Amino acid sequence: MSLFEVDGWGLEGKKVAEAVPKPKPVKENNVTKKDGKKVKQKKQKQGSKVHHAKQEDNDISTAVSADNSKSKPTQPKPSKAPQVATNSSLTPLQRKMMAKLAGSRFRWINEQLYTIKSDEALKLIQEQPELFEEYHEGFRSQVQSWPENPVDVFVNQIKTRATTRYVNAPGGLPGLANSRVVIADMGCGEAQLAQDVKKFMPSLKKKKIKIDVHSFDLKKANNFVTVADIKNVPLADESCTIVIFCLALMGTNFLDFIAEAYRLLAPRGELWIAEIKSRLSDEKGTEFIEALKSFGFFHKSTDDSNKMFTRFEFFKPPPDILAERRAKEEKKRKFVEKENKLEALETKRQKRPEGEWLLKPCIYKRR
Numbered sequence: 001m002s003l004f005e006v007d008g009w010g011l012e013g014k015k016v017a018e019a020v021p022k023p024k025p026v027k028e029n030n031v032t033k034k035d036g037k038k039v040k041q042k043k044q045k046q047g048s049k050v051h052h053a054k055q056e057d058n059d060i061s062t063a064v065s066a067d068n069s070k071s072k073p074t075q076p077k078p079s080k081a082p083q084v085a086t087n088s089s090l091t092p093l094q095r096k097m098m099a100k101l102a103g104s105r106f107r108w109i110n111e112q113l114y115t116i117k118s119d120e121a122l123k124l125i126q127e128q129p130e131l132f133e134e135y136h137e138g139f140r141s142q143v144q145s146w147p148e149n150p151v152d153v154f155v156n157q158i159k160t161r162a163t164t165r166y167v168n169a170p171g172g173l174p175g176l177a178n179s180r181v182v183i184a185d186m187g188c189g190e191a192q193l194a195q196d197v198k199k200f201m202p203s204l205k206k207k208k209i210k211i212d213v214h215s216f217d218l219k220k221a222n223n224f225v226t227v228a229d230i231k232n233v234p235l236a237d238e239s240c241t242i243v244i245f246c247l248a249l250m251g252t253n254f255l256d257f258i259a260e261a262y263r264l265l266a267p268r269g270e271l272w273i274a275e276i277k278s279r280l281s282d283e284k285g286t287e288f289i290e291a292l293k294s295f296g297f298f299h300k301s302t303d304d305s306n307k308m309f310t311r312f313e314f315f316k317p318p319p320d321i322l323a324e325r326r327a328k329e330e331k332k333r334k335f336v337e338k339e340n341k342l343e344a345l346e347t348k349r350q351k352r353p354e355g356e357w358l359l360k361p362c363i364y365k366r367r
């Protein structure tokens, strides 16, 4: 059952007293089916106030749009999440209240990650590492209720392309000169992608394909993960052939992550992105695509067949093609007195961070 079918997710985070013992996440299976039904009824009543209210309860797009939260930046941000008490002998009512608190904490952490800059997010998790586990407990529960997990889609894609084609052949995975495929999983969470790829690597032995996965996140959840703010990861220029952001463009400065992906990718390297549908400012993600193109990426494909998320594929053009395109743009620029696309984008984001307009924050509504 989705966390968002838990009765009581609506408990106001700010109203929760903080002076309660050490937080411990509440297990999803503490919640009864009956609770889920109750929430659905409440939700329908509130529908008109909610962005994309027609979509399903377990759709992460119960998020409010940036416009709905316009007044928020002026509100002082709480520096601590509401605390959850633990007690092994809780009454059903107490357990229900605990679930409400856990929901409130999840929403709080989620909102922070979408509405602060990435360096602040790194600081937040370094100062309160327990927030990471709590966030991921809620996130896992959410994704389990989806028909498809975007990480699985990426893993399948890697597996299929690796097993059916040679590296650097048409349809095959992009590799470095030595045919090594190097993947950077940015905002990897618990590094499921690296773990899944490792599992099928033995089956690729015959084809002599080598795939390295570097996984980055704000906390070292396990040995696969390197801690880094994904706007600046410890890998050399052009050292990767695939960079992945799987629901990881959090942080109001997420275009810095895109610039980092461009730095990391070797020519012909691919950028794979999955993002929550409701975050896009237009249905097809056109504005988002155009923004990424101004970093030099070429758009390859968009897959919006999934109900919850849209997947985008871009590639970094080789220098000759890029030079050709830049020359064309320069020519145009000489005739038309205007800034080039990237400059225009930079000017726009100086005025308002991209996390407020290009991809809306994914904030769960309070009930």
Ligand SMILES: C[S@@+](CC[C@H](N)C(=O)[O-])C[C@H]1O[C@@H](n2cnc3c(N)ncnc32)[C@H](O)[C@@H]1O
Residues within 6 Å of the ligand: 113, 118, 119, 121, 122, 139, 150, 151, 186, 187, 188, 189, 190, 192, 216, 217, 218, 219, 228, 229, 230, 231, 245, 246, 247, 248, 250, 251
């Ligand atoms: C929604 S989760 C997705 C996790 C994983 N990619 C998946 O799909 O299962 C987003 C992840 O991005 C991470 N993240 C957000 N901002 C980050 C940053 N600036 N640097 C590194 N990781 C970041 C969060 O900590 C979180 O683990």
